[in-house]
Amino acid sequence: MTAxxxxxxxxxxxxxxxALDDVSFTVPSGTISGLLGRNGAGKTTLLRIxxxxxxxxxGSVRVLGGAPTENSGVLRRLVFVxxxxxxxDIKAGxxxxxxxxxxxxxxxxxxxxxxxxxxxxxxxxxxxxSRGQRSALGITIGLAARAEVTLFDEPYAGLDxxxxxxxxxxxxxxxxxxxxxxxxxxxLIDEAAALFEGVIVIDRGRVVLDAPADVLRGIATRVSGxxxxxxxxxxGRPVWERRRLGSQASVVMVGPLSADDRExxxxxxxxxxxxxxxxxxxxxxxxxxxxxxxxxxxxxxTSA
Amino acid sequence: xxxWVKVARYHLVRPTNYVLLPCLLPLAFAIGAVxxxxxxxxxxxxxxxxxxxxxxxxxxxxxxxxxxxxxxxGASRRSFYSGTGLLGIxxxxxxxxxxxxxxxxxxxxxxxxxxxxxxxxxxxxDGPWYATWLTSFVCLFAVFVYGMWYGIVSTRWGILGTLAFxxxxxxxxxxxxxxxxxxxxxxxxxxxxxxxxxxxxxLTGVIAAxxxxxxxxxxxxxxxxxx
Numbered sequence: 129m130t131a132x133x134x135x136x137x138x139x140x141x142x143x144x145x146x147a148l149d150d151v152s153f154t155v156p157s158g159t160i161s162g163l164l165g166r167n168g169a170g171k172t173t174l175l176r177i178x179x180x181x182x183x184x185x186x187g188s189v190r191v192l193g194g195a196p197t198e199n200s201g202v203l204r205r206l207v208f209v210x211x212x213x214x215x216x217d218i219k220a221g222x223x224x225x226x227x228x229x230x231x232x233x234x235x236x237x238x239x240x241x242x243x244x245x246x247x248x249x250x251x252x253x254x255x256x257x258s259r260g261q262r263s264a265l266g267i268t269i270g271l272a273a274r275a276e277v278t279l280f281d282e283p284y285a286g287l288d289x290x291x292x293x294x295x296x297x298x299x300x301x302x303x304x305x306x307x308x309x310x311x312x313x314x315x316l317i318d319e320a321a322a323l324f325e326g327v328i329v330i331d332r333g334r335v336v337l338d339a340p341a342d343v344l345r346g347i348a349t350r351v352s353g354x355x356x357x358x359x360x361x362x363x364g365r366p367v368w369e370r371r372r373l374g375s376q377a378s379v380v381m382v383g384p385l386s387a388d389d390r391e392x393x394x395x396x397x398x399x400x401x402x403x404x405x406x407x408x409x410x411x412x413x414x415x416x417x418x419x420x421x422x423x424x425x426x427x428x429x430t431s432a
Numbered sequence: 433x434x435x436w437v438k439v440a441r442y443h444l445v446r447p448t449n450y451v452l453l454p455c456l457l458p459l460a461f462a463i464g465a466v467x468x469x470x471x472x473x474x475x476x477x478x479x480x481x482x483x484x485x486x487x488x489x490x491x492x493x494x495x496x497x498x499x500x501x502x503x504x505x506g507a508s509r510r511s512f513y514s515g516t517g518l519l520g521i522x523x524x525x526x527x528x529x530x531x532x533x534x535x536x537x538x539x540x541x542x543x544x545x546x547x548x549x550x551x552x553x554x555x556x557x558d559g560p561w562y563a564t565w566l567t568s569f570v571c572l573f574a575v576f577v578y579g580m581w582y583g584i585v586s587t588r589w590g591i592l593g594t595l596a597f598x599x600x601x602x603x604x605x606x607x608x609x610x611x612x613x614x615x616x617x618x619x620x621x622x623x624x625x626x627x628x629x630x631x632x633x634x635l636t637g638v639i640a641a642x643x644x645x646x647x648x649x650x651x652x653x654x655x656x657x658x659x
Contacts (some may be wrong), residue, residue: 181503182658198655200435203506214500214659218446223501226442230435230505275506 131190132157132277132309133178138187140173140333147173149333151187155311160303160323162341163313164409165330171313172211174330175281178311179208191277207231209270211282213262220257220265221250224272231273238302239272245294259286267295271302280312292316296323317406321345327405329412337412341405348403348411349385352378357396361389368411380411439507439515440522443494453527456486464550477553483527487572491520491579496587500659509654513580517647520576528569532561556632567636574643581650588657 133155140148148170155161163171176182177189180196180203189195194202215223220243228234243250246264254262267283284292300323303310314320327344329337337344348368351358355377366382380403385393393400403411444450460483464476494516502512535551538544552558557567586594612619619628627635 176658179503180508183656198508198510200508200511203508204435206506208504210504213504216446216497216501222445226445226501227505229438229441230507269504 130157131155132159132192133311134188134190135174135178136188138174138177138189139185140170140177140182141185146333148177148184151330151333151335153328153335153338155309155326155328157309158307159325160299160310160312161326161328162317162320162324163311163328163330164315164317164413166413167315169330169413170333171330172281175208175210175279175311175313178277179203179206179279181208204230204232205276206279207270207273207275207277208279209266209281209283211263211285213266215254215262215265217253217255219251219253220248220261223254223265224250224269227269227273231275233274233306235272235274238274239268242268242271242294242298245298246291260284260288260291263287264291271298274302274306274308276308278308278310280310280314282313282315284314284316292319296320299323317409318404321405324405327409329409331413331415336415337409344405344408346384346402347408348380348382350378350380350401350403351393351398352376352401353393353396353398357393357398361392361396361398435507435511436515436518439502439512440519442502442505442507443498443516443519449490449493450523453483453486457483457530461550465544465546465548475554476548476550477557480531480550480553480557483531484571484575487524487527488575488579488582490523491516491576492583492586493579494519495580495583495654499583499587499654499657503659509657510651513651513654516580517577520573520580524569524572524576527572528565531557531568532565535564536561555626556635559632563633563636567632567639570636570640570643574639574646577643577646577650581646581653584650584654584657587659588653 131154133153135154136152138148138151139146151170151174163174165171173182177184178191178196180198183197189197191202192205196202196206218226224236224239224243228236228239240250243264246261246268248257248261248264248268252261254265257265263283263285264287267280267287270278270280270283284295287295296319299310312320312323321341324341327337327339327341328335339347351361353376355372355375358377358379362379362381368380368382369378371378385400390400392398460479461476464479467476498516499512503509507515531551535557538548538551543549556571557564559567582594582597585597589596611617620626626632630638
């Protein structure tokens with residue numbers, strides 16, 4: 129599978145601050161990937177550079193095989209939906225009309241349908257739209273553009289749960305019919321987790337996790353129960369977190385569990401709870417993907 | 433359709449800004465007609481300057497209001513700038529033609545029956561129709577491009593950047609004025625009818641060269657602008 133996005137050694141400095149530090153990753157064509165991380169981690173800067181809105185200080189960025197900066201051949205095949213998108217003083221319908229001239233695969237029927245679903249009136253001035261409605265307009269442009277590369281930066285700020293579900297459903301439905309490369313930055317990780325084939329986690333400008341989502345979903349399990357039983361199961365294995373409360377203990381074990389492990393847990397009365405993608409990302413962003421030393425069950429937790 | 437044309441269309445998607453001109457011109461004319469009788473020779477051409485100022489504001493707004501979404505639509509900075517410049521050329525051509533036609537009517541009606549000189553600007557816009565069209569087009573386009581440059585600076589660097597931009601220009605103008613004064617250059621002819629010995633068309637050429645410089649300056653600036 130060819131890479132739609134390829135970033136190598138990307139660094140972006142602002143005066144004495146480093147927003148991105150030697151970032152490298154690839155995103156395969158025809159996939160939906162999540163770009164995750166804390167506020168200020170560098171996600172927006174990265175997306176802006178990918179879209180050619182910002183300039184790298186050093187490193188290489190390739191979108192659909194070419195550098196995006198001032199490259200019309202790349203830019204016309206790419207759409208970038210920003211959380212803080214500034215619009216001119218026009219109506220929602222006029223913004224869609226303008227978008228239809230620029231994106232060769234634009235689907236006007238889809239755009240109208242999405243506006244209806246989100247409850248945004250085309251003849252309403254954008255400056256009079258609520259925050260959620262502005263987000264809905266951005267999502268509409270991002271989906272109806274059907275660009276080969278679609279970058280979403282926190283696209284649903286202010287959107288209610290129903291509207292967000294509409295976004296997920298319509299994205300998946302349209303993606304199934306017209307596959308493209310989607311990179312979605314979001315803080316609502318569990319909500320969007322089912323969409324992702326790959327996950328990139330950025331923290332303080334560095335990539336701390338880059339893996340297929342399926343691998344991450346089974347990467348760690350919380351084991352809870354009597355101390356001795358937990359100790360017996362977790363002994364000698366990498367562990368991210370250890371907690372103890374009286375005779376009960378809880379650890380986060382790294383790696384898949386075998387059938388024997390599950391049987392041992394069942395017979396020992398242990399609870400096994402796979403870590404959600406969000407929990408894995410929290411661990412990654414906190415810098416605790418390295419195992420905790422096996423020093424007994426203190427109420428401890430590695431932290432950033 | 434080329435991206436330049438798409439960008440020009442994008443600016444026109446909300447035509448309100450561009451239909452203000454037909455409102456501004458009669459207003460300026462009305463004020464000129466009312467007040468000119470009190471002046472010498474019924475000269476009201478100064479009010480025509482409002483149209484040129486408006487073009488500068490228009491140039492600035494086309495950038496500051498539209499650049500961020502323009503980039504989102506997949507236009508490169510170069511395409512956006514060129515498309516906006518294309519719009520400026522079209523607007524300047526049409527408006528210049530309008531001024532030329534109105535000047536011809538003013539001549540034919542002896543100043544609208546009031547001996548008024550509104551569309552006949554002494555020295556600069558007072559020649560044959562083609563010279564009026566060319567000069568007004570060049571001047572309108574130059575102020576439009578100048579406004580675009582301001583729009584780029586204010587979009588990218590905000591108020592502080594704009595103030596610094598103005599300060600640099602003031603410094604240049606003051607330096608130039610001091611040089612002219614200290615060197616005793618006589619830019620205006622003895623009879624006050626021309627500048628630096630240039631004909632109106634010669635001055636138009638100088639303004640055209642200045643417009644090209646402004647265009648290049650704006651282009652160099654937008655290439656490094658982030659939104």
